[in-house]
Amino acid sequence: MDSARPATHPTAPQATAPSAAAPQATTPRTTTLTIRPLPETDIDRALDLAYLVFHDTPEEEKRKHHHDLLLGCDRIGAYDGDALVGLIAAFRFTVSVPGGELPCPGLTFVSVAPTHRRRGVLSGMIAKLYEMCREDGRPVAALWASEDAIYGRFGFGPATHGNTVEVNSERPLALRITPDDGPLRLVDPANAPALLGPYYDRTRADRGGRVARSEAWWSEEWLVEEDEEDDELSPPRVVVLGARADATQPDATQPEAAQADATQAAAAQANPDATRTPAPTPTPITGYAVYRTKTRDDAPGLVRLDELEADTPQAAATLWRYLANIDLTGLIRAWGRPVDDPLLLFAADRDQVRVTGHFPALWLRLVDVRAALLARAWAAPADLVLQVTDAQVPANDGRFRLTVSGQDAPYEGTRAPGEEADTYKTTYEPTSAPADLTIEVRDLGAAYLGGTRITAAVRAGLATEHTPGTAAALDAALRTAHLPHTADEF
Numbered sequence: 253m254d255s256a257r258p259a260t261h262p263t264a265p266q267a268t269a270p271s272a273a274a275p276q277a278t279t280p281r282t283t284t285l286t287i288r289p290l291p292e293t294d295i296d297r298a299l300d301l302a303y304l305v306f307h308d309t310p311e312e313e314k315r316k317h318h319h320d321l322l323l324g325c326d327r328i329g330a331y332d333g334d335a336l337v338g339l340i341a342a343f344r345f346t347v348s349v350p351g352g353e354l355p356c357p358g359l360t361f362v363s364v365a366p367t368h369r370r371r372g373v374l375s376g377m378i379a380k381l382y383e384m385c386r387e388d389g390r391p392v393a394a395l396w397a398s399e400d401a402i403y404g405r406f407g408f409g410p411a412t413h414g415n416t417v418e419v420n421s422e423r424p425l426a427l428r429i430t431p432d433d434g435p436l437r438l439v440d441p442a443n444a445p446a447l448l449g450p451y452y453d454r455t456r457a458d459r460g461g462r463v464a465r466s467e468a469w470w471s472e473e474w475l476v477e478e479d480e481e482d483d484e485l486s487p488p489r490v491v492v493l494g495a496r497a498d499a500t501q502p503d504a505t506q507p508e509a510a511q512a513d514a515t516q517a518a519a520a521q522a523n524p525d526a527t528r529t530p531a532p533t534p535t536p537i538t539g540y541a542v543y544r545t546k547t548r549d550d551a552p553g554l555v556r557l558d559e560l561e562a563d564t565p566q567a568a569a570t571l572w573r574y575l576a577n578i579d580l581t582g583l584i585r586a587w588g589r590p591v592d593d594p595l596l597l598f599a600a601d602r603d604q605v606r607v608t609g610h611f612p613a614l615w616l617r618l619v620d621v622r623a624a625l626l627a628r629a630w631a632a633p634a635d636l637v638l639q640v641t642d643a644q645v646p647a648n649d650g651r652f653r654l655t656v657s658g659q660d661a662p663y664e665g666t667r668a669p670g671e672e673a674d675t676y677k678t679t680y681e682p683t684s685a686p687a688d689l690t691i692e693v694r695d696l697g698a699a700y701l702g703g704t705r706i707t708a709a710v711r712a713g714l715a716t717e718h719t720p721g722t723a724a725a726l727d728a729a730l731r732t733a734h735l736p737h738t739a740d741e742f
């Protein structure tokens with residue numbers, strides 16, 4: 253899917269825009285561009301357009317997969333007469349935000365025909381998307397950018413970041429903490445969604461920026477047999493920690509056992525009291541890792557870590573140590589680790605554990621700033637006037653007083669999605685009072701999940717503080733216990 257991801261752009265405000273403006277190569281100036289929802293019957297044409305702009309020639313199986321993905325997406329097409337010249341698709345995601353979760357279109361397959369580039373086609377489609385989001389009550393939108401230069405002008409800001417981490421595992425992993433002694437077990441990837449899904453759902457709210465995963469998303473994006481970018485990698489391996497209490501428990505590598513784990517977790521989610529009913533329960537898992545391996549001619553074998561989640565630092569240490577101990581390998585490469593990964597602190601030898609990359613991950617757009625701010629939980633009271641600039645959504649543009657009041661139970665990042673947010677009462681209303689802080693909507697979006705600081709935006713000259721202390725007060729209110737993180741690239 254990644255190689256087929258399309259891109260988007262801003263500026264054209266109308267849903268139906270004259271295709272005028274820039275010089276045209278092959279399209280007559282008299283044509284009219286129409287931007288409208290793209291029907292199912294046009295999905296094949298949409299794929300042709302996406303493959304054209306992404307220089308892809310997929311096998312039939314991959315094309316069918318993309319077709320299925322687009323079928324489940326919201327879709328916007330730009331038509332020049334009968335010709336399809338632009339496409340935006342949006343996954344119907346739900347993303348965790350501090351204290352809860354929000355519906356969130358996840359933009360993908362953004363494509364504009366080479367004959368129509370730089371004429372506002374992307375801008376027009378984005379304008380249409382924002383209109384649809386506001387009508388449907390979806391206050392945020394998100395994407396992974398193919399090029400970082402594209403999306404800021406549309407009000408997207410990088411709200412989560414990832415680290416690429418490499419561990420030299422030619423020697424034992426040096427740790428400052430004692431790993432958990434719970435047993436590890438390998439799970440058949442076919443059974444893994446039923447086992448990992450409930451765990452992921454339970455822990456998703458710990459960090460903002462995490463996308464809810466369906467079983468199909470697990471199977472087709474995370475646990476697909478052959479890696480899309482490197483066919484020398486092994487199939488996915490899934491190791492879980494926590495395992496069976498005794499030898500009489502079923503083996504979770506078997507489908508029935510995985511199903512039993514999943515059923516129990518689902519029941520616990522639906523009714524916490526249900527967990528009190530004794531049952532032949534496999535001990536719940538306390539962490540897992542998904543990885544692939546490959547041998548290399550001139551270097552020790554590689555463990556490519558796709559995801560590692562754990563309830564405690566000790567559980568995480570067990571999984572890292574397991575990965576480091578895999579025979580015939582000497583390097584773990586983990587892409588997209590959280591920036592506050594505890595490994596970076598509990599590794600005893602930081603020469604052995606190195607951050608080799610740092611990148612913007614999820615770009616977030618506050619399409620409805622007011623609704624988004626009212627939807628999240630806050631960590632401290634605030635009372636300040638924001639001057640927000642937003643070139644695409646006039647309703648966001650202006651001066652607003654944000655108040656976060658109340659003393660009880662500030663958000664610490666441990667609530668489940670959907671659970672009651674917090675006892676702070678938040679208001680966000682237009683005002684004529686002088687602004688304490690001027691900020692672009694993209695920088696507010698970047699800070700929304702608590703991953704970047706308003707004070708840093710001020711120091712970088714991106715936001716202007718008119719009343720000293722405002723940026724620090726807003727940072728304190730936006731703070732989350734864990735930094736946001738997005739592992740799902742789409």
Ligand SMILES: CC(=O)SCCNC(=O)CCNC(=O)[C@H](O)C(C)(C)COP(=O)(O)OP(=O)(O)OC[C@H]1O[C@@H](n2cnc3c(N)ncnc32)[C@H](O)[C@@H]1OP(=O)(O)O
Pocket residue numbers: 257258259260261262263264305306359360361362363364365368369370371372373374375376395396397398399401402405
């Ligand atoms: C979430 C994803 O799917 S990411 C994948 C993005 N898609 C791709 O990269 C596929 C190949 N590229 C394309 O299809 C197109 O060039 C797009 C979608 C990137 C841009 O579409 P266009 O219709 O040309 O954009 P549009 O004309 O609306 O441009 C609006 C503004 O963005 C700017 N812009 C467009 N593309 C880029 C870019 N790659 N880098 C920087 N600025 C850009 C334009 O110059 C314009 O600026 P202006 O308003 O100051 O003149």
